Amino acid sequence: MEIRRISSARNDRVRHWRKLGTRKGRDEYGSLLIEGITLLEEAVRAGWSVRALIVPEEGLEVLKRLPTLEGVPVYSLLDSTFNQVVETQAPQGIAAEVGMALERGPFQPDADTKVLLLDAIQDPGNLGAILRTAEAAGVRDIWLGSGTVDPYNPKVVRSAMGSLFRSRIRRVDLKKAIPELKELGYTVVGTSPRGKDVHFDFRYPERVAVLLGNEGKGISSAIGALADTNVRIPMPGIVESLNVSVTAGILLYEIVRQSGDSR
Structure with missing residues (x-):
């Protein structure tokens, strides 16, 4: 050498x-x-x-x-x-x-491919934790909307602990990407404290895209209007919101539970 x-x-x-x-x-x-x-x-x-x-x-x-x-x-x-x-x-x-290895070709999902859509996630530690949680839950397709921190930021790389390398990451315009997902048969599920269904009562279809928003402002109104539905996470304690990476874990693992995938 x-x-x-x-x-x-x-x-x-x-x-x-x-x-x-x-x-x-x-x-x-x-x-x-x-x-x-x-x-x-x-x-x-x-x-x-x-x-x-x-x-x-x-x-x-x-x-x-x-x-x-x-x-x-x-x-x-x-x-x-x-x-x-x-x-x-x-x-x-x-x-x-x-x-770097961003996905650039056309999106070609399998029947049960799940997608995670991130709208302006700004904290590198949060994005890294989301990538690791998503991989653990079997979700590899992560689409980053405008305003989201660079996935190759050193803090993201460290906090993802290797999951970055196995994720299929795209930088997208969510205003265009969400309608395209719907054309492929996806149901886009956002989160809101005013959501119609509690997250564990909603039946997640095989083709589902979970939409998460900014740490402080949540999902922007323009992007949120494109979602098919919003679910809410019950919070009996006296808090206004959860960390976005925690929210990702709760929703993605409810999808795992409903799918019966216990591998």
């Missing part, structure tokens, strides 16, 4: 990797940085393209613990430079540049 040593923090590769810490940079280059062996292994298993490995000069032994990655260049950085490239305060000894 050839290791390419970089001694200057002003090196073009270092500048490139630092740009990947921004959404503009990620979109420009079509790649992102991930940190740690666990996330790297998850990305490789999911078939993501690894473009470069980055290690600190004093931690080269970490390379012995990596999966086999033929032809991937390895760069060694001074520890101080490595710490400038990575996002976390306690770097895990390795970072990797991987190619």
Whole structure:
């Protein structure tokens, strides 16, 4: 394995990797940085393209613990430079540049494919938790409407804990995407404290798209008007709302319960 040593923090590769810490940079280059062996292994298993490995000069032994990655260049950085490239305060000894994998082709669902629609979810931790919960509930198709945080934001990547790599994520205009889903036979179910049905009384069809809204404002009126129905989650306690990632878990697992899928 050839290791390419970089001694200057002003090196073009270092500048490139630092740009990947921004959404503009990620979109420009079509790649992102991930940190740690666990996330790297998850990305490789999911078939993501690894473009470069980055290690600190004093931690080269970490390379012995990596999966086999033929032809991937390895760069060694001074520890101080490595710490400038990575996002976390306690770097895990390795970072990797991987190619982003947004879904771009036409949506071709199976009979029971569920879809999760997110309208302006802004908190990276919430989106990461939603991705992980959705995968656990068997929902891989996640459509992100306008105003939703970048799914490749480092905080989203860390909180999703690998689920990002196995999700089929699309950035969409929900005003166009929802009618298209309806044409495919989907029922779009939103949430509202004034919803007609309690969430566990509503019978979710095989083709269902669950619509969740912004942490503070909920689903926008323009998007909410496109839903076929709204369900409500009973809250006997004295609270006004639930965290959106908790709401996602409650609704998605009710769908799991109704489907009888206990795998």
